[in-house]
Amino acid sequence: MTKPSDLLPEGLEDRLPASAARITNTMRACLDVLDGHGYDRVRPPVLEFEQSLESRMTPAGGGVSTRKMFRFVDPISLRTLALRSDITPQIGRIAATSMKDALRPLRLAYCGDTALIKASQLDPARERLQLGGELIGADTVAAASEIVTLAINALKAAGLTGISVDFTLPDLLDTLTAEDTSVDTDTVEAIRKELDTKDAGGLKAVGGEAYLPLLYATGPFSKALVKLRELDAGGALATRLDGLEAIAASVGDAARITLDPTERYGFEYQSWFGFTIYAEGLRGAAGRGGTYRIDGSDEAATGFTLYIDRVAEVSHIHQLPRWSIYLSLGHDPEAAKVARAQGHRVIAQLSDDEDPHAMARAMGCTHIMNAGDVKPL
DSSP states (O other): OOOOOGGOOOOOOOHHHHHHHHHHHHHHHHHHHHHHHTEEEOOOSSSSEHHHHSBBBBOOOSOOGGGSSSSETTTOOOOOEEESSHHHHHHHHHTTTTTTSOOOOEEEEEEEEOOOOSSOSSSOOOEEEEEEEEEEEEEEHHHHHHHHHHHHHHHHHHHHHHHEEEEOTHHHOOOOOOOOTTTOHHHHHHHHHHHHHHOOHHHHHHTGGGGGGGGGEEEEEEHHHHHHHHHTTOTTTTHHHHHHHHHHHHGGGGGGEEEEEHHHTSSSSSSSEEEEEEEOOSSSSSSSEEEEEETTEEEEEEEEEEEEEHGGGGGOOEEEEEEEOEEEEOOOOOHHHHHHTTEEEEEEEETSSSSSHHHHHHOOOEEEEEOOOOOOO
């Protein structure tokens, strides 16, 4: 019988063996891809001073809000601590402090748990396993191309198919309104809100009719890019659009590419380029990425994040056949050692009271080892 004290808080859940195994295998597959491309793994702590997490990313779209984080006072320092909701700011801190003298570009990988005070209705999980890679010291087209390709390859290594990438320009409105004297600051913010909600009527009502075509410059990349170039009569976006085209060319047919230039959800601190990545059968996004600047050092960076527990739900990693071997009393330890080295799973009998065959079947074993002989069940 379940007691009230046995219940978990809303948005949190236990990962039982089958689910935990899928998450672990998915994590390993993705980290192997990052390692294979020269990304060294770091492990920042789950807790930091609130001020550090809040101020590390230059806020292109509002920065990292600690209001979403669990916060409490550290009894030792008497300063406010926060439980991270995003690991990227911590990578920025490491790059700007402990590894400030390391060779650039600096390639770092990470994987760890994050938590939110409150999740959205569409995604009620308040805990996520976040995995990603950050390329510190570059936000060039070449860097963005490497990061997008790396995210795609990581998902493919996890066995995901039907991958698509949606490009966006987080600073699009700021770029277009920089020389537009017909709109003041308040109007720009009103236009931004209407673009966020994709509300054509609202956009007209707040004086943003000139920006209405941005809502329709979306869809398959090549067609949407043509529409966006037609809107950019003054050439303010030319460099950015050329960059998007080059990134798309580097991806080639590895993924389907779309463009939604006004999308800002999930891009709180990205600068000129952002992307969301999806896969077939996956509810919601598999991850996000883009370019940004690290506050304090003002260093440029490009990176991506994958939500591994979500990705694991649809991952299909090819593995060599693996036996689960029950070791009866009196088995040959050397033969068991060889079986482990070959990647098989071995479970030892602990007492004479156990019926080896009955226990082996009850535990789902595929084979049993008596002395040095391994026989199928």
